[in-house]
Amino acid sequence: MTNTDTRLNAIRGSAEPKKHNARTIAALTSNPGCARRSVLDAASIDKQALAEHIGYPAAFGMSSFAIARGNAFEAQVKANGCAELLRLLRKHLDLPLPEVSYDDLNSVAGHETLEARYRRSRQLLAHAARSDQDAGTLFDHPLLRMNIGGREVYLEPDLVAFRLRDRFHVVEIKSFPVIDRRADSHKVGAAAIQSAVYVLAMRQLLEQLGVDPALVSHEVFLVCPEDFSNRPTAALIDVRKQLTVVRRQLARLADVGTLVATLPVGLTLDLLRDEEGEATRSVDELCAALDQIEARYAPECLDTCEMAYFCRAGARGHTAALGRSVQENLGGIDTVAAAIGLATDALAPDEHEREAAHVLRMAEHLRRECLGGAA
Numbered sequence: 001m002t003n004t005d006t007r008l009n010a011i012r013g014s015a016e017p018k019k020h021n022a023r024t025i026a027a028l029t030s031n032p033g034c035a036r037r038s039v040l041d042a043a044s045i046d047k048q049a050l051a052e053h054i055g056y057p058a059a060f061g062m063s064s065f066a067i068a069r070g071n072a073f074e075a076q077v078k079a080n081g082c083a084e085l086l087r088l089l090r091k092h093l094d095l096p097l098p099e100v101s102y103d104d105l106n107s108v109a110g111h112e113t114l115e116a117r118y119r120r121s122r123q124l125l126a127h128a129a130r131s132d133q134d135a136g137t138l139f140d141h142p143l144l145r146m147n148i149g150g151r152e153v154y155l156e157p158d159l160v161a162f163r164l165r166d167r168f169h170v171v172e173i174k175s176f177p178v179i180d181r182r183a184d185s186h187k188v189g190a191a192a193i194q195s196a197v198y199v200l201a202m203r204q205l206l207e208q209l210g211v212d213p214a215l216v217s218h219e220v221f222l223v224c225p226e227d228f229s230n231r232p233t234a235a236l237i238d239v240r241k242q243l244t245v246v247r248r249q250l251a252r253l254a255d256v257g258t259l260v261a262t263l264p265v266g267l268t269l270d271l272l273r274d275e276e277g278e279a280t281r282s283v284d285e286l287c288a289a290l291d292q293i294e295a296r297y298a299p300e301c302l303d304t305c306e307m308a309y310f311c312r313a314g315a316r317g318h319t320a321a322l323g324r325s326v327q328e329n330l331g332g333i334d335t336v337a338a339a340i341g342l343a344t345d346a347l348a349p350d351e352h353e354r355e356a357a358h359v360l361r362m363a364e365h366l367r368r369e370c371l372g373g374a375a
Helices: 003-012 022-030 035-042 047-053 064-093 114-130 185-208 240-254 283-291 299-303 308-314 324-329 336-343 354-374
Strands: 101-104 137-140 144-148 151-155 159-164 167-173 219-225 232-238
Touching (some): 022 035, 047 283, 064 137, 064 167, 064 232, 114 137, 114 167, 144 185, 167 185, 185 219, 185 232, 185 240, 283 308, 299 308
Parallel strands (some): 101 137, 167 219
Antiparallel strands (some): 144 151, 219 232
């Protein structure tokens, strides 16, 4: 165990490490400049429990209705040996075979342990990768494994891996609709990042097996309901950009030692749970400890991070709370008070603030003209 591992374990305290999944890994890419998020994720801290204890709970996860709808749609796509999925794949890949083999890896010979599923997935994927036969194979819920922040974690992907002509394709099934050939861009982007995590995990597995990782295609299939029906439709998505982002952020987690070294010795976010599982740590102590880890809040954090409400409270009065575009346009003016002062000539800009001050004064002039016209 390295010194960094020791420090991260001390920061987490007595709690069990929080397991990562594809969604949490994908969320790492949303704000790569946030030191607080990097430390909490590298230490595998349960951010939801931490946020609830300090009084800033965040509503995360899908509703029971959305989960039931998603499960029903996935079951429909995979019914009868993935008949609907095969129809879509024939359309996009010119699938030459009327049928393909199908392997359900949700359990192995009645065993549902993670290690048993991972070994079976590894065995089947290795056989398919080394086979010289042009035969398609469907793998339902293959269990993958990745190294996240120096720890091996299992991924339980909601996907099907499809092999055809020496290429593996990730198929991601989502229940949000595609209406008139258009879908919510935010949801598509999130699905692309999540699919990139699966592609990277599969490539790492093939590399461990001594097989060319490029066999896993960077083009993934996104399957969604079409229009207002439950009939599935599919589209090819290129995730090369997302792969680069995920790799960079995972490398940053692995290099978190430099960041941890700057933190005070003895810093811990342990909730100090008692025998009944209740957190006993002082809220003031925890907040003070969190404040020693620099955060980079942006409104987008509300969709991806459990600590967003706490960080938003800390960013009140700062330009970061207004969004990244505002913060970038103001060029280093960190507080709203300073921006107002520069806009109204109450403050004199320094050498680095002159350009931003000019823009703020013009905006204030236009604001006064508009208000005067309205009056």
